[in-house]
Amino acid sequence: TSLETFYEQVGGEETFHRIVSRFYAEVAKDELLRPLYPEEDLGPAEERLRLFLMQYWGGPHTYSDRRGHPRLRMRHAPFKIGFAERDAWLRCMRIAVDEADLTPEQREQLWQYFEMAAQSLVNSWF
Numbered sequence: 180t181s182l183e184t185f186y187e188q189v190g191g192e193e194t195f196h197r198i199v200s201r202f203y204a205e206v207a208k209d210e211l212l213r214p215l216y217p218e219e220d221l222g223p224a225e226e227r228l229r230l231f232l233m234q235y236w237g238g239p240h241t242y243s244d245r246r247g248h249p250r251l252r253m254r255h256a257p258f259k260i261g262f263a264e265r266d267a268w269l270r271c272m273r274i275a276v277d278e279a280d281l282t283p284e285q286r287e288q289l290w291q292y293f294e295m296a297a298q299s300l301v302n303s304w305f
């Protein structure tokens with residue numbers, strides 16, 4: 180029903196798991212993005228993004244229980260995020276979103292959000 184959250188409408192944790200795992204499979208192969216990730220194992224970063232997105236779209240608040248307030252601008256400050264990094268991130272996410280089992284409207288809603296969010300995290304203009 181319309182009372183369902185977006186999280187529930189798209190299929191809950193399983194759908195976010197699928198999207199974020201596909202996204203990180205691309206990040207692992209991306210020569211611009213991969214070196215930005217401080218840890219050898221991308222698993223913990225994958226879990227943080229998945230829990231954040233689940234919470235953002237109306238699912239469980241596990242992200243904030245573990246990590247506190249998201250403060251995404253602050254948490255990305257240690258990494259140089261220019262337009263090339265933003266575009267690489269969105270390229271990986273585009274593949275993940277396109278391969279998920281979503282309606283065109285759901286896909287568009289998710290995509291609009293990712294474009295806005297990625298733009299808002301650019302912190303280097305040269």
Ligand code: HEM
Pocket residue numbers: 212215216217218223224227228231246251254255258260264265268293296297298300301
């Ligand atoms: C963390 C890069 C955009 C959400 C990180 C990390 C890196 C990174 C290197 C640290 C990995 C880790 O958690 O260990 C980037 C780049 C982006 C980008 C290059 C390009 C614009 C985004 C966007 C979102 C996002 C658009 C949300 C929609 C997160 C979250 C974390 C994170 C939730 C974990 C924060 C924490 O709890 O510590 N990102 N990111 N990122 N990113 Fe991004």
